[in-house]
Amino acid sequence: MKFASDYIVGVDLGGTNIVSLLINGEGKVVGKDTRATLAQEGKEKTLSQIVNSVRTVLEKGQSQGISSTSIKGVGVGSPGPLDTKKGIIHFAPNLPGWNNVPLVSLLADQLKLPIFLENDANAAALAEWWIGAGKKVDNLVLLTLGTGIGGGIIIGGEVLHGAWDTAAEIGHMIIHEGGLVCGCGKRGCLEAYASATGVIKRTASLIKAGRKTLLRELVHDHLEDITCELVYRAAERGDELSQRIVEETARYLGIGIASLVNILNPEVVILSGGMTAAGDLLFKPVRKYARKYALEAAIRGVRIVPAKLGDNTGALGAAATVLKRKGWI
Amino acid sequence: MKFASDYIVGVDLGGTNIVSLLINGEGKVVGKDTRATLAQEGKEKTLSQIVNSVRTVLEKGQSQGISSTSIKGVGVGSPGPLDTKKGIIHFAPNLPGWNNVPLVSLLADQLKLPIFLENDANAAALAEWWIGAGKKVDNLVLLTLGTGIGGGIIIGGEVLHGAWDTAAEIGHMIIHEGGLVCGCGKRGCLEAYASATGVIKRTASLIKAGRKTLLRELVHDHLEDITCELVYRAAERGDELSQRIVEETARYLGIGIASLVNILNPEVVILSGGMTAAGDLLFKPVRKYARKYALEAAIRGVRIVPAKLGDNTGALGAAATVLKRKGWI
Numbered sequence: 001m002k003f004a005s006d007y008i009v010g011v012d013l014g015g016t017n018i019v020s021l022l023i024n025g026e027g028k029v030v031g032k033d034t035r036a037t038l039a040q041e042g043k044e045k046t047l048s049q050i051v052n053s054v055r056t057v058l059e060k061g062q063s064q065g066i067s068s069t070s071i072k073g074v075g076v077g078s079p080g081p082l083d084t085k086k087g088i089i090h091f092a093p094n095l096p097g098w099n100n101v102p103l104v105s106l107l108a109d110q111l112k113l114p115i116f117l118e119n120d121a122n123a124a125a126l127a128e129w130w131i132g133a134g135k136k137v138d139n140l141v142l143l144t145l146g147t148g149i150g151g152g153i154i155i156g157g158e159v160l161h162g163a164w165d166t167a168a169e170i171g172h173m174i175i176h177e178g179g180l181v182c183g184c185g186k187r188g189c190l191e192a193y194a195s196a197t198g199v200i201k202r203t204a205s206l207i208k209a210g211r212k213t214l215l216r217e218l219v220h221d222h223l224e225d226i227t228c229e230l231v232y233r234a235a236e237r238g239d240e241l242s243q244r245i246v247e248e249t250a251r252y253l254g255i256g257i258a259s260l261v262n263i264l265n266p267e268v269v270i271l272s273g274g275m276t277a278a279g280d281l282l283f284k285p286v287r288k289y290a291r292k293y294a295l296e297a298a299i300r301g302v303r304i305v306p307a308k309l310g311d312n313t314g315a316l317g318a319a320a321t322v323l324k325r326k327g328w329i
Numbered sequence: 330m331k332f333a334s335d336y337i338v339g340v341d342l343g344g345t346n347i348v349s350l351l352i353n354g355e356g357k358v359v360g361k362d363t364r365a366t367l368a369q370e371g372k373e374k375t376l377s378q379i380v381n382s383v384r385t386v387l388e389k390g391q392s393q394g395i396s397s398t399s400i401k402g403v404g405v406g407s408p409g410p411l412d413t414k415k416g417i418i419h420f421a422p423n424l425p426g427w428n429n430v431p432l433v434s435l436l437a438d439q440l441k442l443p444i445f446l447e448n449d450a451n452a453a454a455l456a457e458w459w460i461g462a463g464k465k466v467d468n469l470v471l472l473t474l475g476t477g478i479g480g481g482i483i484i485g486g487e488v489l490h491g492a493w494d495t496a497a498e499i500g501h502m503i504i505h506e507g508g509l510v511c512g513c514g515k516r517g518c519l520e521a522y523a524s525a526t527g528v529i530k531r532t533a534s535l536i537k538a539g540r541k542t543l544l545r546e547l548v549h550d551h552l553e554d555i556t557c558e559l560v561y562r563a564a565e566r567g568d569e570l571s572q573r574i575v576e577e578t579a580r581y582l583g584i585g586i587a588s589l590v591n592i593l594n595p596e597v598v599i600l601s602g603g604m605t606a607a608g609d610l611l612f613k614p615v616r617k618y619a620r621k622y623a624l625e626a627a628i629r630g631v632r633i634v635p636a637k638l639g640d641n642t643g644a645l646g647a648a649a650t651v652l653k654r655k656g657w658i
Contacts, residue, residue: 081626139492153592155484162594163468166627169591174584174622177505186622188505255506262498263482263592265491293503293515297410298495 007066009054009074009113010319012120015039015094018049021315022057022066025323027131029312031060043097050076051110072326073114076103077123077318084165087117116321121168122159123317124307125152128270130320130329132308139266142307143170143257145273148183149191153264159324171195175255193252196228196275203231203245214239232278246278247285254289261294261302272307279306336395338383338403338442339648341449344368344423347378350644351386351395354652356460358641360389372426379405380439401655402443405432406452406647413494416446445650450497451488452646453636454481457599459649459658461637468595471636472499472586474602477512478520482593488653500524504584522581525557525604532560532574543568561607575607576614583618590623590631601636608635 004025012019015037022031033056038045054074062068081090087104089095104115118126125134125142134140138157144150151170153160160167171191172184179188183197192198203226207213214234219225234242257269269290275282287304294302309316323329333354341348344366351360362385367374383403391397410419416433418424433444447455454463454471463469467486473479480499482489489496500520501513508517512526521527532555536542543563548554563571586598598619604611616633623631638645652658 151592155489156487158485160484160593162627163596164594164626164630166624167592167594169594169624169627172591172624173502173588175503175506177581177584184624252506255503259502259588260592262501263480263496263589264489265493265496265498267492295495295498295501295513297493298491298498301493 005070006072007061007070008072008319008322009057010123010315010317010322011050011054011074011076012123012314012318013037013046013050013076013078013095014120014314015079015092018046018053019312019315020050020053020057021312021319022061022071023316023319025328027316027319030064030066031057032312033057033060037095039095043095043101046095047106050107054107054111071113073116073322074107074111075116075118075123075318075321076107077118077120077314077321078103080119080165082117082119082165084117084119084161087115089117114322116325118159118318118321119152119165119168120314120317121150122152122161123321124272124313125154125168125270125317126159126320126324127309127313127317128272128307129154129157130323131316132313133270133305134268137267139264140268140270141168141170141257141260141264141266142270142272143253145195145253145271145275147195147197149195153266155264170256170260173256173259175252175259190252190256194249194256198252199228199231199245199249199275200226202248203241206241206245211241213241215242228275229277232275232281235281246281250282250285251289253286254291255293257286257290257304258293258299261290261298265298267302269302269304270307271304272313276306334399335401336390336399337401337648337651338386339452339644339646339651340379340383340403340405341452341643341647342366342375342379342405342407342424343449343643344408344421347375347382348641348644349379349382349386350641350648351390351400352645352648354657356645356649359393359395360386361641362386362389366424368424372424372430375424376435379436383436383440400442402445402651403436403440404445404447404452404647404650405436406447406449406643406650407432409448409494411446411448411494413446413448413490416444418446443651445654447488447647447650448481448494448497449643449646450479451481451490452650453601453642454483454497454599454646455488455649455653456638456642456646457601457636458483458486459652460645461642462599462634463597466596468593469597469599470497470499470586470589470593470595471599471601472582474524474582474600474604476524476526478524482595484593499585499589502585502588504581504588519581519585523578523585527581528557528560528574528578528604529555531577532570535570535574540570542570544571557604558606561604561610564610575610579611579614580618582615583620584622586615586619586633587622587628590619590627594627596631598631598633599636600633601642605635
């Protein structure tokens with residue numbers, strides 16, 4: 001930051017909730033607002049939710065003596081595809097009706113502040129680079145392990161956007177050509193195997209093939225209730241089928257990470273998202289398989305670690321986008 | 330270049346030949362020297378071959394009125410692994426006895442010029458970015474299709490080195506986990522399928538499985554004489570087995586390129602190396618499969634094209650490394 005008295009706002013625009021943070025130049029949170037996105041009530045409603053959320057954290061700042069002139073900008077992390085330069089959200093799967101929305105100019109009109117847009121997974125990677133698990137590292141890759149698999153890549157301390165803001169679609173690397181069908185319609189994507197969706201599908205197909213498992217008991221035979229978390233819990237309790245799924249998931253992730261390491265040679269690979277709650281049960285075999293499948297010279301010094309920033313990651317990264325675009329970090 | 334009167338030298342250090350070029354700031358070649366690497370005669374011999382080759386092009390320059398003061402530096406493109414910052418070649422498969430050779434300081438001592446070291450595939454990518462098939466493009470990927478598959482990646486006009494100079498090992502992306510064994514010892518690497526070695530192995534295994542092919546005739550039943558070039562020639566003549574191999578090779582390359590496009594979102598993908606002599610027979614299906622396997626938003630505007638600079642690519646890229654490190658391009 002230029003001055004100790006400068007502040008910024010970060011907004012994480014999710015399909016369910018909007019999280020806004022008012023932070024100082026070191027990432028210290030001085031105000032937070034969480035509210036429903038109300039995506040089903042339409043675009044205008046969600047826009048006013050964003051504006052009100054930002055105004056709320058600004059008011060929280062004012063009550064602590066932070067004047068409006070010390071607010072240097074607002075960063076918004078959003079699902080994509082989007083255009084970070086033009087500030088347009090082309091389309092957002094979880095926000096019905098959002099087609100080519102010029103979010104930056106719409107928010108600038110109302111908030112009278114500089115607005116910056118970033119892809120949500122890129123923002124998460126930037127946050128972890130700035131003050132998280134990849135602090136002081138030049139090159140890192142972040143994988144978000146959720147319903148799907150997203151990603152963010154930092155190279156030389158900069159977010160990799162690529163030519164048309166579509167870079168870091170890590171979930172759609174093909175690790176097994178001709179393999180399982182992915183949500184994107186192709187076959188063999190990493191996401192088809194190692195996302196929560198992939199884990200659940202692979203588990204279900206083993207159960208349907210007649211394998212015995214503690215999971216049946218845990219969901220009282222309602223197989224549709226099986227979650228990724230339950231699989232990890234059953235594995236911890238010694239369930240063989242679940243242990244096999246956990247081991248295979250780590251292998252698929254290890255293969256994907258190995259390819260990323262061979263291509264990008266990052267110093268740190270950060271895993272985030274619900275599945276990382278499994279801790280060592282996930283990380284130990286992932287590290288083993290990444291080491292097995294990557295080139296030794298590339299993987300030797302790589303750290304594969306959990307994300308550090310928790311629930312605030314998205315909004316912190318959105319705020320960091322302001323600092324980045326202004327050249328302050 | 331800072332001044333129109335500035336010149337640079339680029340050296341392509343290969344296992345068989347050393348190519349040196351004296352060029353001006355626009356890449357115009359004013360002197361060239363090619364000589365044997367004499368790798369089998371040891372490191373000292375090869376070092377003196379490099380020094381003599383550089384001195385020869387400098388003399389060619391002098392005879393054209395280019396003074397020694399206008400020579401701004403020498404770039405060397407070398408196989409790796411190497412350390413571009415420290416100027417050390419750790420190891421070079423084709424240069425026996427080269428272990429942790431401090432090439433930059435050794436050459437600087439003898440040539441009294443600034444010396445810069447770059448990985449050979451990175452140098453090729455830089456050359457194509459500078460004055461070749463990727464001119465005026467910010468982001469590109471180059472694949473070298475030879476005995477193995479190498480790569481170079483340009484992001485934001487800069488060579489991607491990664492944390493420890495091992496980035497762009499594109500040939501070792503895993504495209505089919507558990508698949509064919511690669512030269513690196515792992516299974517399922519792109520190189521195992523789509524390098525010249527991979528093409529020949531896949532062809533041989535189909536022939537051994539009893540498939541009929543024109544190739545038998547072309548090599549007078551000496552199957553060990555089958556080359557990648559012959560496979561493409563037989564495919565052009567309508568040989569079904571060869572056509573199948575050509576189509577499959579394009580599919581494997583398309584899958585690898587799709588993953589690269591999803592991860593990096595480049596504007597241009599450049600293919601270089603012997604196999605590209607096949608022209609449309611290679612490029613048409615490669616483009617088709619890359620489009621099939623990549624995300625539409627990422628691949629839509631990507632051009633997949635042959636390299637442009639031919640035999641001089643390596644030395645031109647080595648020279649461009651000097652310009653790059655000095656911040657002139």
